[in-house]
Amino acid sequence: xxxxxxxxxxxxxxxxxxxxxxxxxxxxxxxxxxxxxxxxxxxxxxxxxxxxxxxxxxxxxxxxxxxxxxxxxxxxxxxxxxxxxxxxxxxxxxxxxxxxxxxxxxxxxxxxxxxxxxxxxxxxxxxxxxxxxxxxxxxxxxxxxxxxxxxxxxxxxxxxxxxxxxxxxxxxxxxxxxxxxxxxxxxxxxxxxxxxxxxxxxxxxxxxxxxxxxxxxxxxxxxxxxxxxxxxxxxxxxxxxxxxxxxxxxxxxxxxxxxxxxxxxxxxxxxxxxxxxxxxxxxxxxxxxxxxxxxxxxxxxxxxxxxxxxxxxxxxxxxx
Amino acid sequence: xxxxxxxxxxxxxxxxxxxxxxxxxxxxxxxxxxxxxxxxxxxxxxxxxxxxxxxxxxxxxxxxxxxxxxxxxxxxxxxxxxxxxxxxxxxxxxxxxxxxxxxxxxxxxxxxxxxxxxxxxxxxxxxxxxxxxxxxxxxxxxxxxxxxxxxxxxxxxxxxxxxxxxxxxxxxxxxxxxxxxxxxxxxxxxxxxxxxxxxxxxxxxxxxxxxxxxxxxxxxxxxxxxxxxxxxx
Numbered sequence: 001x002x003x004x005x006x007x008x009x010x011x012x013x014x015x016x017x018x019x020x021x022x023x024x025x026x027x028x029x030x031x032x033x034x035x036x037x038x039x040x041x042x043x044x045x046x047x048x049x050x051x052x053x054x055x056x057x058x059x060x061x062x063x064x065x066x067x068x069x070x071x072x073x074x075x076x077x078x079x080x081x082x083x084x085x086x087x088x089x090x091x092x093x094x095x096x097x098x099x100x101x102x103x104x105x106x107x108x109x110x111x112x113x114x115x116x117x118x119x120x121x122x123x124x125x126x127x128x129x130x131x132x133x134x135x136x137x138x139x140x141x142x143x144x145x146x147x148x149x150x151x152x153x154x155x156x157x158x159x160x161x162x163x164x165x166x167x168x169x170x171x172x173x174x175x176x177x178x179x180x181x182x183x184x185x186x187x188x189x190x191x192x193x194x195x196x197x198x199x200x201x202x203x204x205x206x207x208x209x210x211x212x213x214x215x216x217x218x219x220x221x222x223x224x225x226x227x228x229x230x231x232x233x234x235x236x237x238x239x240x241x242x243x244x245x246x247x248x249x250x251x252x253x254x255x256x257x258x259x260x261x262x263x264x265x266x267x268x269x270x271x272x273x274x275x276x277x278x279x280x281x282x283x284x285x286x287x288x289x290x291x292x293x294x295x296x297x298x299x300x301x302x303x304x305x306x307x308x309x310x311x312x313x314x315x316x317x318x319x320x
Numbered sequence: 321x322x323x324x325x326x327x328x329x330x331x332x333x334x335x336x337x338x339x340x341x342x343x344x345x346x347x348x349x350x351x352x353x354x355x356x357x358x359x360x361x362x363x364x365x366x367x368x369x370x371x372x373x374x375x376x377x378x379x380x381x382x383x384x385x386x387x388x389x390x391x392x393x394x395x396x397x398x399x400x401x402x403x404x405x406x407x408x409x410x411x412x413x414x415x416x417x418x419x420x421x422x423x424x425x426x427x428x429x430x431x432x433x434x435x436x437x438x439x440x441x442x443x444x445x446x447x448x449x450x451x452x453x454x455x456x457x458x459x460x461x462x463x464x465x466x467x468x469x470x471x472x473x474x475x476x477x478x479x480x481x482x483x484x485x486x487x488x489x490x491x492x493x494x495x496x497x498x499x500x501x502x503x504x505x506x507x508x509x510x511x512x513x514x515x516x517x518x519x520x521x522x523x524x525x526x527x528x529x530x531x532x533x534x535x536x537x538x539x540x541x542x543x544x545x546x547x548x549x550x551x552x553x
Contacts, residue, residue, distance in 0.1 A: 196357030
């Protein structure tokens with residue numbers, strides 16, 4: 001009890017004393033804890049100082065002789081309200097300062113730095129072992145068609161090729177059969193749009209990590225690429241539509257995540273044009289904006305690739 | 321005879337006043353985000369009593385088409401909200417202030433009396449205490465709500481890395497994913513904060529300047545009953 005006495009005792013004393021209301025009979029005073037009793041007794045003496053309880057005197061800045069409580073309060077208030085005024089001005093100043101900084105990719109730089117830092121921390125903490133919850137395929141729905149950037153014009157599916165760069169070998173032009181030749185997998189996960197809605201969808205296709213194994217990228221050391229040495233793999237992969245109008249960047253951890261797919265099927269059927277035929281990305285550990293449709297090129301790199309929505313003020317990382 | 325009484329510790333005053341602009345930024349930026357998918361309403365069946373929010377509301381407060389900005393502010397100030405809240409809870413726990421703030425068995429009846437008093441049904445004055453039963457419920461409740469906002473916010477922010485939260489929020493009978501439940505709770509908790517704010521501000525106005533000033537200075541001017549007791553005797 002001794003240690004906690006200092007800050008609390010005055011309040012306790014006062015409460016127990018004043019809590020009894022006016023006209024409380026003096027007998028009631030016995031209820032006051034023992035510690036208090038001596039000071040209360042002292043206070044009753046004619047020679048007692050105006051502020052009766054010793055602890056209160058020490059807790060409250062000393063009143064000059066004769067200063068009453070209201071005057072003392074005014075003095076204390078002046079100091080506190082100056083602080084309060086400074087804090088209000090400081091708060092408005094801080095918001096103004098943030099809001100008037102130069103912008104980087106559509107966002108004032110303090111907030112851009114904040115998002116990028118949160119992204120780097122999330123990258124460091126990211127666990128590939130954490131899988132997006134999978135759902136019964138019966139709960140799958142068709143997602144709304146949201147976004148058609150990079151999808152202008154008709155696509156000749158017969159002549160479609162995926163341009164792959166950043167490989168250990170020369171660049172490649174792959175047909176859809178190359179993706180279909182990889183081990184096929186189906187997952188039912190929840191697609192989460194940056195707007196706030198979400199929908200459960202079944203996706204079919206090849207894991208991006210299987211694609212990497214089959215078409216190994218250039219490593220940092222120059223050795224053969226291996227999933228067992230992820231740090232040696234390129235740090236990023238960038239994907240873009242054939243016309244280059246829409247593009248996304250992914251960090252290596254998201255690219256290698258076991259649920260990240262080069263997707264050809266949605267809800268058991270081949271992708272429709274508006275949902276990204278013939279090939280789209282499915283990356284459940286990211287927002288929907290990273291699920292690029294109608295992929296035309298895929299490039300491994302060690303530089304963070306450009307990202308369409310990140311240039312419009314959104315977070316580059318966008319990870320879940 | 322009047323004298324000063326210590327009321328709110330310095331740390332609590334700082335936590336309280338830091339929380340004010342931080343929570344304001346969280347709610348404002350939350351509205352910028354919510355605008356992009358404003359699906360919640362009060363109603364039954366297909367009949368809607370109140371849609372959150374009417375178009376004029378977004379227009380009046382310039383909340384439309386600012387999703388990216390909203391997310392950036394929200395995900396930045398969430399850290400300050402969490403840190404300030406965490407430090408507050410730790411301070412309250414270790415300083416012993418929790419004794420004044422947590423409801424006790426007595427608080428139920430007391431809170432009921434406070435409501436009767438505020439509705440002018442009970443005429444006699446309430447017993448004087450640092451915080452009455454209703455305040456204990458309100459101030460503890462709002463911290464629990466803040467914790468709820470933090471947890472559901474984290475569930476929305478990292479629904480896969482923190483899938484443990486979305487899984488808990490995903491009982492099969494709801495027919496909704498934990499992510500959707502988290503977003504729903506996150507929204508209604510915010511409406512709850514608005515309710516708390518309105519009642520809190522109304523009560524502070526009612527309680528008067530001396531009470532409000534105590535949240536700035538830490539001290540309240542009280543009539544010193546102990547001085548009078550000798551005369552009563």
